[in-house]
Amino acid sequence: MQQAVFLLLLLVIPAMHAQERLRHDSIHANATRVVRNGEPFFEVKAVGVVRATPQQAWVVLTDYDRLPEFIPDLLTVKVLSRSGNTVRIEQRSSAGFLFVWHTIRMELNVEESPSSAIHVTLVDGDMHRYDTHWTMEPLAQGTRITFSGVMEPRFPVPPLVGAAIVEANLKRTVEAVVAEIERRTAH
Template identity: 25%
Template sequence: MVASEASCALDTIQQEMERLPQGTRRLAVQLRLDLAPEWIWSVLTDYDHLDRFIPNLASSRQLWRRGNLVALEQVGTQQFCGLRFSARVQLELNEEPEQGRLAFRMLEGDFRCFQGVWQVGADDTSTWLLYDLTVQGKPGMPIGLIEQRLKEDLASNLRGVQREAQRRSQQP
């Protein structure tokens, strides 16, 4: 997926998934919207409140900050097949506001691999938000089930960021 692709209609989500070896999945989701990139960035970096507007994120809290490096602890929850599933991660984020880039990687947690990037930018037609995630479950995790939930949830997460950014942009 190319983040600068201009052919995408506004307010449309594009999504792709790649199956990598050893149960690893790479998912990329992009949303184009009519909103200044600064509003989206302010939402993405509101670390202690992400759980208020990102669906299925039960908690999010900043552990520390060292310049442009930030550590977060997040817990996500899912309900499927009548069971509640939760996963905890501690992430290290590298903020690059000039590039609109927020890279993250798991320091510890309930996956073998959980890393990626949020990217915010603008071109002549609109602002775009890209979320690119590479995830690998621990042995015994049903990757097919995780894959399906992630595909559904990532679009929902971008919509949550969009709604909060729109709400903030309309406040006096």
């Protein structure tokens, strides 16, 4: 009996890890350093698929107060005001590379299109530029979640590894969002 349990564990544990890798591998992220009209910035895009409806994804993405609980490096989010589908928030996050870390404060204007899109623009803060979008597209077996936009911090980003750092952070963020949506909809 012990041998059967051991053999079962030998088969199940690698399969569980393979499924976890498959889920994370299904999230594609890209960050490209661009210069237009003398202005440098990052163009970013990340796409993932979640086993949930757009409405279920929407509930998680617009639960602003709880975002720091599951999004890596997001320290705080505070709703400053709400008027219809427009929300003003302040958020603080942490970003860095090796031994150099920065706390980033941003006041953001959020335009909500319920269950389909969220458009986020910079009002004030520690970024030169921040204009991003979350979209939720229904699929036969779930929802495609896309995060895209442009961003440029006020602090220097290492030129040789900057895009790779932004891309890795972006992928971690979307992975965390997908995991939280699936965690909440599993109940």
